[in-house]
Amino acid sequence: MIGAITGDIAGSIYERHNIKTKEFPFFSPSCRFTDDTVLTIALADTILSGEPYVNNLKRFFKKYPHQGYGGSFKRWANSDSLEPYNSWGNGAAMRISPVGFAYDDLDMVLRKAEEFTIITHNHEEGIKGAQATSAAIFLARTKHSKNDIKDYIEDTFGYNLSCHVDEIRPSYRFTSSSQGTVPQAIRSFLDSNDFGDAIRTAISLGGDSDTIACITGGVAQAFYGGVPKEIQETVYSILDHELADITKSFMEKFCG
Numbered sequence: 001m002i003g004a005i006t007g008d009i010a011g012s013i014y015e016r017h018n019i020k021t022k023e024f025p026f027f028s029p030s031c032r033f034t035d036d037t038v039l040t041i042a043l044a045d046t047i048l049s050g051e052p053y054v055n056n057l058k059r060f061f062k063k064y065p066h067q068g069y070g071g072s073f074k075r076w077a078n079s080d081s082l083e084p085y086n087s088w089g090n091g092a093a094m095r096i097s098p099v100g101f102a103y104d105d106l107d108m109v110l111r112k113a114e115e116f117t118i119i120t121h122n123h124e125e126g127i128k129g130a131q132a133t134s135a136a137i138f139l140a141r142t143k144h145s146k147n148d149i150k151d152y153i154e155d156t157f158g159y160n161l162s163c164h165v166d167e168i169r170p171s172y173r174f175t176s177s178s179q180g181t182v183p184q185a186i187r188s189f190l191d192s193n194d195f196g197d198a199i200r201t202a203i204s205l206g207g208d209s210d211t212i213a214c215i216t217g218g219v220a221q222a223f224y225g226g227v228p229k230e231i232q233e234t235v236y237s238i239l240d241h242e243l244a245d246i247t248k249s250f251m252e253k254f255c256g
Contacts (some may be wrong), residue, residue: 118248
């Protein structure tokens with residue numbers, strides 16, 4: 001899951017200032033972790049500790065309230081409601097990467113992705129995006145080829161992954177929808193050469209850069225066998241102690 005966190009941090013400065021090239025400093029002094037990272041680590045903590053995810057979503061939001069959450073999530077997190085709000089946004093896919101690493105059966109991955117998603121995103125598009133992301137991670141870490149991953153995602157979820165990123169990039173614009181984010185993020189992975197190139201490719205599309213790179217990063221970590229040590233060290237230096245400790249515990253247990 002540190003691959004997802006890496007993508008979020010590296011892409012954080014380009015969300016509102018898109019860059020349509022892969023030539024940029026991987027990390028800049030202004031890079032930070034956003035809501036993508038906070039809610040990803042909240043899910044990792046749930047898987048590690050058994051704490052209900054609905055509780056962790058609200059607890060982690062209150063501890064890190066200024067990380068760029070969407071308006072609907074923020075209203076829900078600040079309320080007493082435990083009911084979902086039918087979101088079709090990309091917020092579920094961005095936080096789901098721990099599921100792809102933690103479970104050793106594809107059917108279980110899909111069930112758990114839905115279980116953790118419908119707490120907020122009970123719209124079919126929100127669920128589909130989270131399931132597609134976690135399934136891609138599972139298939140990547142279980143040594144399936146890129147063609148296998150592409151075929152499964154297209155056949156199961158109906159996403160069109162036929163266009164190369166170079167065809168997508170010129171006209172791609174910001175969207176917070178799951179269906180406008182997840183296929184592009186997975187395609188960024190498919191067109192990459194290594195982990196770092198996957199993150200650069202995702203960010204170069206523009207749009208919701210931190211979220212696209214977050215989704216891409218989880219799949220790339222799984223497929224390429226991890227995240228380079230120097231990148232991990234920078235990520236851990238940006239996280240605070242609690243977030244870093246949870247991430248390290250999850251990595252040791254499920255990504256060793």
